[in-house]
Amino acid sequence: MNKVLEVKNLRMNFGGLSAIDTFNLDVSDGEIVAVIGPNGAGKTTLFNCITGLYTASSGDILISPPDKKTKSIIGFKPNIITESGLARTFQNIRLFSNMTVLENVMIGRHCRLNSGIIGAIFRPKTTVNEEEQVVQDSYDILEKIGLEKYVNEFAKNLPYGAQRRLEIARALATDPFLLLLDEPAAGMNMQETKELDDLILKIRDEEKISILLIEHDMSLVMSLSDRIIVMDYGKNIAQGNPAEIKRNTDVIKAYLGETFA
Amino acid sequence: MKLFTISEIKKSFFIALWFMFLTFPIMVIRVNTVENEIKWRWENMLFIGLGSFFLSIIWRYTIEKKEAGEKKSETGKSAEISFFQQVVETPRFYVPATIVTGIFALVFPFIFSIYQTNIMITTLIYVMIALGLNIVVGLAGLLDLGYVAFYAVGAYSYALLNHHYGIGFWTALPIGAATAFTFGILLGFPVLRLRGDYLAIVTLGFGEIIRLVLENWNEFSFGPSGIDKISRPGLFGIELSLHGNIIYTYYLMIGLTLFTIFVVNRLKDSRIGRAWIALREDETACQAMGIDNTKTKLTAFALGATWAGIGGVVFAAKTTFINPASFTIWESIIILCIVVLGGMGSILGVILGAFILILLPEYLRAFSEFRMLIFGAALVIMMVFRPGGVISEVRKTYKFKK
Numbered sequence: 259m260n261k262v263l264e265v266k267n268l269r270m271n272f273g274g275l276s277a278i279d280t281f282n283l284d285v286s287d288g289e290i291v292a293v294i295g296p297n298g299a300g301k302t303t304l305f306n307c308i309t310g311l312y313t314a315s316s317g318d319i320l321i322s323p324p325d326k327k328t329k330s331i332i333g334f335k336p337n338i339i340t341e342s343g344l345a346r347t348f349q350n351i352r353l354f355s356n357m358t359v360l361e362n363v364m365i366g367r368h369c370r371l372n373s374g375i376i377g378a379i380f381r382p383k384t385t386v387n388e389e390e391q392v393v394q395d396s397y398d399i400l401e402k403i404g405l406e407k408y409v410n411e412f413a414k415n416l417p418y419g420a421q422r423r424l425e426i427a428r429a430l431a432t433d434p435f436l437l438l439l440d441e442p443a444a445g446m447n448m449q450e451t452k453e454l455d456d457l458i459l460k461i462r463d464e465e466k467i468s469i470l471l472i473e474h475d476m477s478l479v480m481s482l483s484d485r486i487i488v489m490d491y492g493k494n495i496a497q498g499n500p501a502e503i504k505r506n507t508d509v510i511k512a513y514l515g516e517t518f519a
Numbered sequence: 520m521k522l523f524t525i526s527e528i529k530k531s532f533f534i535a536l537w538f539m540f541l542t543f544p545i546m547v548i549r550v551n552t553v554e555n556e557i558k559w560r561w562e563n564m565l566f567i568g569l570g571s572f573f574l575s576i577i578w579r580y581t582i583e584k585k586e587a588g589e590k591k592s593e594t595g596k597s598a599e600i601s602f603f604q605q606v607v608e609t610p611r612f613y614v615p616a617t618i619v620t621g622i623f624a625l626v627f628p629f630i631f632s633i634y635q636t637n638i639m640i641t642t643l644i645y646v647m648i649a650l651g652l653n654i655v656v657g658l659a660g661l662l663d664l665g666y667v668a669f670y671a672v673g674a675y676s677y678a679l680l681n682h683h684y685g686i687g688f689w690t691a692l693p694i695g696a697a698t699a700f701t702f703g704i705l706l707g708f709p710v711l712r713l714r715g716d717y718l719a720i721v722t723l724g725f726g727e728i729i730r731l732v733l734e735n736w737n738e739f740s741f742g743p744s745g746i747d748k749i750s751r752p753g754l755f756g757i758e759l760s761l762h763g764n765i766i767y768t769y770y771l772m773i774g775l776t777l778f779t780i781f782v783v784n785r786l787k788d789s790r791i792g793r794a795w796i797a798l799r800e801d802e803t804a805c806q807a808m809g810i811d812n813t814k815t816k817l818t819a820f821a822l823g824a825t826w827a828g829i830g831g832v833v834f835a836a837k838t839t840f841i842n843p844a845s846f847t848i849w850e851s852i853i854i855l856c857i858v859v860l861g862g863m864g865s866i867l868g869v870i871l872g873a874f875i876l877i878l879l880p881e882y883l884r885a886f887s888e889f890r891m892l893i894f895g896a897a898l899v900i901m902m903v904f905r906p907g908g909v910i911s912e913v914r915k916t917y918k919f920k921k
Binding site: 309311335336337340341345346348352353354355356357358360361364365366368369371373374375377378379381385388389392393397406409410412428429432 | 785789790794800801805806808812822916
């Protein structure tokens with residue numbers, strides 16, 4: 259299988275602190291890869307580097323969108339990276355709270371639309387059609403995620419679990435080939451986590467989107483991922499399938515603890 | 520809340536006592552230095568005591584009522600919707616209201632004096648530029664304290680073009696708008712990376728720079744003495760009396776205001792409008808969702824500035840004389856107050872805000888000494904009880920076939 263994302267020898271220094279140290283990672287087409295590790299290991303920094311919020315100090319990040327050539331995305335602005343097909347969610351929910359649920363998803367469609375100022379003012383046929391299309395598309399995405407009953411609610415009024423799902427819906431609206439989920443199950447109860455598990459599998463299987471996720475909920479990680487990468491102090495200390503990771507002594511020492519193994 | 524429980528009365532009593540003590544030196548004692556005697560005005564103390572006693576009761580009562588309302592809206596959907604909000608949302612109310620307002624606006628200059636019409640023109644200019652600032656502050660969430668600079672740019676483009684080349688109002692209108700648009704982009708570039716307070720300071724500086732340049736560059740802008748004898752708006756070359764021209768300007772402003780409302784309303788629910796709001800809500804998430812922050816900010820600045828430019832041209836044509844004193848920081852603050860008090864992001868709110876803030880000081884001239892005090896108190900009370908503005912922003916809802 260071809261690799262959709264390749265991170266090569268990535269380094270990220272903040273002043274004297276090296277948050278990520280010669281890190282390597284790859285995600286194959288249709289794969290679910292989990293990044294785990296103790297707090298402060300550099301997982302979110304890694305996501306920020308990949309999605310362009312931070313510019314890596316050195317190393318390379320390559321993406322291969324379907325039917326397109328492999329290209330480096332180092333130094334690209336976040337919006338360009340999203341446009342090339344990488345979408346993300348945030349660890350601390352970052353929805354547009356005073357916009358409706360539907361509008362949140364519509365923002366995700368933004369980079370796939372074209373109408374400009376003139377179009378907005380004069381509303382020619384193309385703009386009207388485009389608007390109708392985006393409303394319908396966004397609604398379809400909400401239906402898929404199971405949020406259609408909240409469609410006209412303000413995002414801030416949604417229950418916590420629904421807000422997390424809305425973040426995923428918004429990311430899906432950008433038409434990604436790789437979805438980066440930063441702790442999607444944080445703060446969810448058992449039932450919600452189970453639903454999330456199903457949802458992520460559904461996204462992978464039906465939408466053909468590869469997934470890279472950070473998660474602390476080990477039951478979710480173990481049941482979901484094809485491959486797990488363990489990070490500690492910015493370094494890759496182990497990788498393998500869930501069974502291998504559970505047995506790995508380094509991982510047990512650094513993160514999982516004796517009881518889990 | 521029980522209004523007259525012992526504890527409530529006790530609280531108010533102590534507040535009254537405290538106020539009496541605080542105001543004692545200024546309200547009670549009056550030293551007459553000529554006759555070397557002190558006049559004790561004990562009756563003032565009584566008034567202050569009674570006043571603060573009852574005001575404190577009313578104040579606490581309304582605060583409590585407001586908090587009860589907030590709690591209600593958190594728990595259920597049966598939140599109390601304000602009277603204004605209701606009027607805006609039910610067609611049974613707003614259709615007749617619009618018709619009545621429309622007719623009133625049309626016959627206004629024939630019922631009221633020329634003085635009133637002039638005030639109304641000023642108010643409409645403020646409505647227009649406040650709607651422009653609403654794009655920048657209300658929708659895109661970029662706190663711009665130097666907005667009046669663009670107003671000045673518009674006014675001076677017309678004044679200078681008219682003075683040097685005799686260019687008429689209608690030609691100058693698009694030129695003024697385009698110049699302000701360009702200045703909007705020019706200001707936009709250096710502030711792209713700034714947020715919140717930093718942005719406010721830089722825009723404040725920009726506003727002052729424009730004013731100081733106009734004040735000191737005598738060869739270009741004629742300095743503090745300003746430019747006079749600017750032509751009034753023309754009507755296909757027909758000569759109008761002063762009276763006729765004011766009425767003409769009035770209708771012109773009605774037209775321009777309607778045009779502004781039309782455009783801003785369309786922008787608000789468009790792809791660009793949504794991007795502005797997303798930018799206001801969360802800049803990082805907005806960019807991570809594929810929106811070009813640079814472009815979005817620049818369009819907001821430039822489009823906001825355009826309306827200020829148009830407003831400036833009309834202002835110059837209406838007053839026929841401009842000088843830098845018309846474009847001080849105070850104007851920026853007033854326009855910002857209109858947007859915030861009216862309701863950020865809400866078009867109707869901003870229009871009402873402009874009417875309140877421009878007409879209130881105008882009609883309070885009777886209480887000239889206190890009018891700024893009343894004005895300030897109105898702002899404070901407004902922000903305590905309705906922080907979202909007179910009319911808060913309403914988002915478009917969509918219906919779907921199930």
